[in-house]
Every structure is written in C-alpha cells, then in structure tokens.
Amino acid sequence: MSHSPGRRGFLFGGAVIGGGLLASACTSNASNDESSASAPALAGTDNDKPGQKVVIGFSAPAADHGWIAAIAKNAEAAAKLYPDVEFKAVEPTNDINQQIAAVESLIDAKVGALVILPNDGQQLNQVARKASDAGIPVVNLDRVFPDKLSYRTWIGGDNYGMGVAAGHYIGAKLKEKGVAKPVILEIQGIATLPLTQDRSKGFADALKTYGFTVTAQQDAQFTVQSGTDVATNLLQAHKKIDALWNHDDDQGVGVLAAIKEANRTEFFMVGGAGSANAMREIKSGSSVLEATVTYSPSMASSAVKLARLIAQGKGMSDLVEQGVPQSITLASETITKDNVDTYLPLGFES
Structure with missing residues (x-):
C-alpha cells in the first residue's frame, strides 16, 4: 500500500500489529480514529526482554487515508510494548520538504534508529542516506529508497x-x-x-x-x-x-x-x-x-520491532543468523x- 501521500500479530484499532496478515498498500491518506487499541501482549522471546534503551524516530505521510492512519497507529502501539523504547514521532506530512526537515531533526537529535515511510523514496533518499552515514540505522518502510546505502533494512508488502x-x-x-x-x-x-x-x-x-x-x-x-x-x-x-x-x-x-x-x-x-x-x-x-x-499496515509495527533489534545489536529469534535481514517482503493473501x-x-x- 504504499507513495506520495498516502499510503499500504496483535490487534490494534482494527489493524494488525506485529505479525501481519493484512494488507493495503497504498498510499494516500485519510485519517480514521474510529477504532480503539487493544493492548497486545509480547510473544515472550528473549528478544522481548528489556535491554538497552533505544530512541526510535518515526516519520510517515499524513494520515488522510485509512491505511496510512493504521501505519501510524501500529508503529506507536508496537513501541509502547517495550519499556526500553522511546518513540519519537515527527509531525506527519505530505510535503516532501517538510518530511526531509522532520527527518533531519531526528538525525540532529541523534536517535538510535529511524523508521521512515517516505512520501517518495527517490525524493527522500538523500536524507535517509544522511542518517545512515551518521551511523543511525534506517528501517525503510513500504516505499523503497533506491540507494541501498540509505537503509539498513527494508520491510514492506509484495x-x-x-x-x-x-x-x-x-x-x-x-x-x-x-x-x-x-x-x-x-x-x-x-x-x-x-x-x-x-x-x-x-x-x-x-x-x-x-x-x-x-x-x-x-x-x-x-x-x-x-x-x-x-x-x-x-x-x-x-x-x-x-x-x-x-x-x-x-x-x-x-x-x-x-x-x-x-x-x-x-x-x-x-x-x-x-x-x-x-x-x-x-x-x-x-x-x-x-x-x-x-x-x-502491520508492517509498521514489525518495522519498529526490527529497528529496536538492530539498535540493540540483536537478530531475529526464529532465524539462525545473528543479524536482522536486509529486506523482508510480506506475503499478499487473497480474501474471499x-x-x-x-x-x-x-x-x-x-
């Protein structure tokens, strides 16, 4: 679901948190606060035990669309699961220059990791590269940055x-x-x-x-x-x-x-x-x-979890490898x- 405005586990406000069955990828935006969050429980793996404190910066388009609204809700809800995570979200916007400035403010704040759903991957590539060059791992959500040096891990739909x-x-x-x-x-x-x-x-x-x-x-x-x-x-x-x-x-x-x-x-x-x-x-x-x-939109909660693991130097508990993968593509399923x-x-x- 993913794009210039717009859009693109546990239940939260009608979107899935964590595991991710669902899907919308898109882009666009139209805010919807009709659903309420239920408090998801952690899976209980060693990865979920409190570790090093991490500040995770988050930037996404304005929620003028149901899918993007769910992205923001899922990201925030996932962060709240962890006492070792401070979630620092900047004002959502559909203006490219404003999003670049917002990400730069997170770089200046020296956050431990960044989760970015860019309005346009091409146009925000340079600021993502700036974060990566500054030693801040970037989890690229949905709309991809063309330069792989600009992000540590990409997660999105198929x-x-x-x-x-x-x-x-x-x-x-x-x-x-x-x-x-x-x-x-x-x-x-x-x-x-x-x-x-x-x-x-x-x-x-x-x-x-x-x-x-x-x-x-x-x-x-x-x-x-x-x-x-x-x-x-x-x-x-x-x-x-x-x-x-x-x-x-x-x-x-x-x-x-x-x-x-x-x-x-x-x-x-x-x-x-x-x-x-x-x-x-x-x-x-x-x-x-x-x-x-x-x-x-569950991909947003997964992105926050991945950003936390990367910042803490951990891998994924169900994988043999020591590090989080470079890219994760979620499956698209058919609902009838x-x-x-x-x-x-x-x-x-x-």
Whole structure:
C-alpha cells in the first residue's frame, strides 16, 4: 500500500500489529480514529526482554487515508510494548520538504534508529542516506529508497504479488465461466510510484497465463474522490465489463460508490489492501466486490520491532543468523467470502 501521500500479530484499532496478515498498500491518506487499541501482549522471546534503551524516530505521510492512519497507529502501539523504547514521532506530512526537515531533526537529535515511510523514496533518499552515514540505522518502510546505502533494512508488502493474486483470481474465474475475450479494467493508485508499477506488472503477468490482457487502465490517487472519478469515467466508457481490479481499498470506497450510482452489476471486482470496509462488502455476498488482496499496515509495527533489534545489536529469534535481514517482503493473501471471517478482525477502517 504504499507513495506520495498516502499510503499500504496483535490487534490494534482494527489493524494488525506485529505479525501481519493484512494488507493495503497504498498510499494516500485519510485519517480514521474510529477504532480503539487493544493492548497486545509480547510473544515472550528473549528478544522481548528489556535491554538497552533505544530512541526510535518515526516519520510517515499524513494520515488522510485509512491505511496510512493504521501505519501510524501500529508503529506507536508496537513501541509502547517495550519499556526500553522511546518513540519519537515527527509531525506527519505530505510535503516532501517538510518530511526531509522532520527527518533531519531526528538525525540532529541523534536517535538510535529511524523508521521512515517516505512520501517518495527517490525524493527522500538523500536524507535517509544522511542518517545512515551518521551511523543511525534506517528501517525503510513500504516505499523503497533506491540507494541501498540509505537503509539498513527494508520491510514492506509484495506489490508484484498483489497483482499476481488479483490476476489469478480474475483469470481463473473468467476461464471457469468460459469468457473468451473478457473486458478487464484496472484502476491503479498513483501511477508514478514503483509500487503501483509493480502491482500492474504482476496483474498483467498473471492474466497472461490465462491468455487475457487488461482492456483499459486508469490511475487514481489512493483517495475516495479519485476512486469515484476514475470509476465513473471507466463505467461510462465501457458499456459491458467482465472484471475490475482496483489497487486500493481506500479509493475503493469511491469506486464502489460510482458503481452503485451507475447501477452496474454485470461484472465482479477485486480490491487491494484488506480494509474492514472491503471485507464487510465481500461478506455481504450482495456486492460486486468479491475479493481483496492484502497489503498489511502491520508492517509498521514489525518495522519498529526490527529497528529496536538492530539498535540493540540483536537478530531475529526464529532465524539462525545473528543479524536482522536486509529486506523482508510480506506475503499478499487473497480474501474471499470463504475466509473473510478469519481476516475481518484484522482489517483497518477506510
């Protein structure tokens, strides 16, 4: 879920903390404080025992979107689990220069580690490199910095895998229905982001295995309004549709609104992220939305845990290696009516 504004274990406010089933990756933003946090318990490994005090700096885009709001909540909740962690979050912002200045303030404060979800990895690469060069380990969350010298560890969702999962769901169903030349539409998130391009490539590659291609593709902005606008345009341009993949469940709220307004029911839709809103639609059985592919905001809580381990010179307890891995890619799972009850408690509110 991850990007210029926007978005992208234990339960916290409707998002998963720690382990990470869910998913939304995206980007964008729209704050949502509807859920309350439940107090998660630690797993109880030696790694969770109090150790050296660590100050962890945190910077992310503004929470103008459900997935990003869940990112911030998860990061803070994970930090609160550890008496040896001081969590130092800077003001979230969608302004590149403001985020750079905020990260610089954390570097000046000589924090022990940094967790950064950049608005844009390319544009914040230099300040992340500045932190790394100053000896501050950076855990890069979701939107990746292009220079590997800029971060110690990257953790994020499998954007390509999201596209693959969506493509297989759509391709298999259309094959089963015997549709020869299906009209398949794709509503992307922010088109300039590498994560969006990865999602589209995974989708196209999976559809190709069934002999299908995307009929039309249009980008949105990971927001409800952009979802409404783009879906309205596509619905007007295509009088008959067989399947639709929307990259992001937050903008999917707008996509579904446009579909209902147009009274179109001849096709089925797959979402992306794993929002509670989308899962309730899937569970109802009365929506065109039949599935969503995950991209979990739980990655933020895992990022904080990793930053703590790195700063304390520890590795991951379930791995043989002494150090935390250089990159961790979370799996993208497909949520349908058959398994939605398992995932619903883990969804974030759009």
